[in-house]
Amino acid sequence: MAKGMVIIDVERCKGCGLCTHVCPVNILELSPDTFNAKGYRPVTVTDMDECIGCAACATICPDVVFTVYRQRRQRATATA
Amino acid sequence: MNTTTQIPENMELVYQYPDSMTKTYTHYCPGCVHGIVHRLVGEVLDELDLREKSIGVAPVGCSVLIYNYFNVDFVEAAHGRAPAMATGLKRTNPDKFIFTYQGDGDLAAIGTAEIIHAANRGELISTVFINNAIYGMTGGQMAPTTLPGMKTTSSPGGRDCKIAGYPIKMSEILAQTEGAAYITREAGTDIRSIRKLKKAIKRAFLTQIEGLGFSCVEVLANCPTNWNMDPWESMLWSKEQMTPYFPLGTYKMREEVKALKV
Numbered sequence: 139m140a141k142g143m144v145i146i147d148v149e150r151c152k153g154c155g156l157c158t159h160v161c162p163v164n165i166l167e168l169s170p171d172t173f174n175a176k177g178y179r180p181v182t183v184t185d186m187d188e189c190i191g192c193a194a195c196a197t198i199c200p201d202v203v204f205t206v207y208r209q210r211r212q213r214a215t216a217t218a
Numbered sequence: 219m220n221t222t223t224q225i226p227e228n229m230e231l232v233y234q235y236p237d238s239m240t241k242t243y244t245h246y247c248p249g250c251v252h253g254i255v256h257r258l259v260g261e262v263l264d265e266l267d268l269r270e271k272s273i274g275v276a277p278v279g280c281s282v283l284i285y286n287y288f289n290v291d292f293v294e295a296a297h298g299r300a301p302a303m304a305t306g307l308k309r310t311n312p313d314k315f316i317f318t319y320q321g322d323g324d325l326a327a328i329g330t331a332e333i334i335h336a337a338n339r340g341e342l343i344s345t346v347f348i349n350n351a352i353y354g355m356t357g358g359q360m361a362p363t364t365l366p367g368m369k370t371t372s373s374p375g376g377r378d379c380k381i382a383g384y385p386i387k388m389s390e391i392l393a394q395t396e397g398a399a400y401i402t403r404e405a406g407t408d409i410r411s412i413r414k415l416k417k418a419i420k421r422a423f424l425t426q427i428e429g430l431g432f433s434c435v436e437v438l439a440n441c442p443t444n445w446n447m448d449p450w451e452s453m454l455w456s457k458e459q460m461t462p463y464f465p466l467g468t469y470k471m472r473e474e475v476k477a478l479k480v
């Protein structure tokens with residue numbers, strides 16, 4: 139079961155590729171064959187089951203493309 | 219996009235679009251650190267619940283249109299004069315939160331006098347200072363912060379410090395002023411530094427809210443377009459080339475600022 143999940147706002151993406159360099163499980167890549175309305179190749183997820191919900195992608199994205207979800211911890215602890 | 223995605227029951231939201239920002243697409247080039255820092259400012263305005271009481275002061279430079287991207291009031295200053303405008307705003311509206319957002323051409327060239335004297339007077343304003351070692355908006359001319367030997371459109375043979383002087387270290391200078399309460403240099407180029415940068419912005423904003431004095435966060439950034447690099451390469455270049463000349467670190471932090479809970 140996936141530990142995390144991201145939602146991508148395709149139209150905001152400028153295809154800069156920064157997120158693809160920081161994803162620790164390497165599941166982000168620029169779309170090889172589609173374009174968004176601005177003409178950029180937007181980022182896509184190759185295998186969402188691998189996502190760990192670390193939000194590294196959202197931390198580096200200059201265009202606020204990502205919404206990130208993560209599996210709840212069992213015990214209630216404060217998140218960093 | 220209106221596709222509704224099913225969120226599994228066992229998942230919780232860990233990152234979403236900041237409320238303090240509009241949904242307007244920015245005009246910045248792909249991979250520009252201006253976008254990252256805007257987002258951090260938006261997150262901090264949200265977390266400190268400052269949206270309804272903030273007035274931003276926009277600079278001249280690539281971030282001249284910053285007011286389109288935030289759900290807060292903004293005024294536009296003449297080139298370099300943001301700290302002077304912010305001074306007037308704060309003195310006449312002491313209950314408002316006033317911040318400037320400035321590039322290195324704006325703050326460290328034409329606006330050097332304004333920022334130094336605002337800091338020296340200990341104005342209760344906060345400044346976010348983006349250092350990308352170049353004039354981005356006007357086409358990549360040499361800035362006071364351009365590195366020795368660095369090629370720009372106005373120094374095609376590389377910056378010759380014998381003629382153009384040396385890159386100016388603004389955080390070190392501002393830290394010398396009596397009125398400065400918190401002066402730090404951070405970077406916006408990798409995950410760790412971005413997380414640290416957000417804390418610094420929060421500390422700087424809290425410094426004003428608690429009435430402790432002037433605060434400024436310098437951010438080592440990038441300009442992939444005028445550096446002629448792809449975005450990731452520009453992040454690495456910023457870290458490898460800019461950091462040795464502009465060391466990261468806190469240059470001034472009064473005890474009361476240190477005691478703030480961030």
Ligand SMILES: Cc1ncc(C[n+]2csc(CCOP(=O)(O)OP(=O)(O)O)c2C)c(N)n1
Nearest residue numbers: 278279280297321322323324352353354355
């Ligand atoms: C009084 C005045 N002088 C010069 C200019 C031209 N000008 C516009 S932006 C700029 C420099 C911007 O560089 P920086 O502050 O580093 O911001 P960046 O674009 O790199 O984000 C200059 C010199 C101007 N608009 N007004």
Ligand code: SF4
Nearest residue numbers: 161189190192193195
């Ligand atoms: S949340 Fe982490 S693991 Fe998931 S896509 Fe983003 S960077 Fe990759």
Ligand code: SF4
Nearest residue numbers: 151152154155157199
């Ligand atoms: S960092 Fe953001 S804008 Fe750049 S490719 Fe990734 S999602 Fe797109």
Ligand code: SF4
Nearest residue numbers: 246247250280354441
């Ligand atoms: S010109 Fe440089 S600083 Fe300006 S938006 Fe483009 S990359 Fe950013």
